[in-house]
Amino acid sequence: MSGNSITLAGVLYDVHPLPFKQLRVLTPLFSQIGRSLGRGELTDEVLDTMGRIVTASMRKTPEEFGEIAMGMDELAEAFQKVAEVTGLAPKTGKPREDLSGEVMAGRGTGTTSTPTSLPAPVGPGSTSTTT
Numbered sequence: 001m002s003g004n005s006i007t008l009a010g011v012l013y014d015v016h017p018l019p020f021k022q023l024r025v026l027t028p029l030f031s032q033i034g035r036s037l038g039r040g041e042l043t044d045e046v047l048d049t050m051g052r053i054v055t056a057s058m059r060k061t062p063e064e065f066g067e068i069a070m071g072m073d074e075l076a077e078a079f080q081k082v083a084e085v086t087g088l089a090p091k092t093g094k095p096r097e098d099l100s101g102e103v104m105a106g107r108g109t110g111t112t113s114t115p116t117s118l119p120a121p122v123g124p125g126s127t128s129t130t131t
Contacts, residue, residue: 004085006058006078009069015057015078015085022056023086029053030088033079050079057082 005012018026029049036046054075055065070078083089 004081006054006074006081008074008078011068013058013060015054015082016059018056018086026053026056027086027088030083047075050075054078054082057085 004016005014007013017023030053033046033049033053036043051065052062055062058065080089084091
């Protein structure tokens with residue numbers, strides 16, 4: 001795969017940045033998908049929305065996109081690539097097999113999260129003090 005392209009069913013397709021009008025409408029959907037996938041919710045609505053976003057970036061009609069045979073890993077990779085092309089996710093440079101896990105975990109889709117904090121130290125030598 002090169003630059004701004006994706007492979008679906010063995011065919012290489014270009015993906016393009018979205019016009020502002022589409023970007024305004026679709027940007028909140030990236031976050032919704034990230035939150036849903038982060039909770040492990042892969043619903044028809046999530047799949048339809050992912051398809052809608054990828055379709056817009058491919059400059060295909062929904063009917064044309066609907067006829068392309070693809071695996072979930074390919075759809076996840078395509079979605080990640082569109083997020084990169086639109087500037088909603090950093091360019092990963094990761095090999096294909098790593099991308100589906102990244103999207104499925106809800107990363108790179110406009111979601112915000114912070115790592116879990118470690119518990120406060122306790123006992124002798126801790127940084128906590130009591131008075």
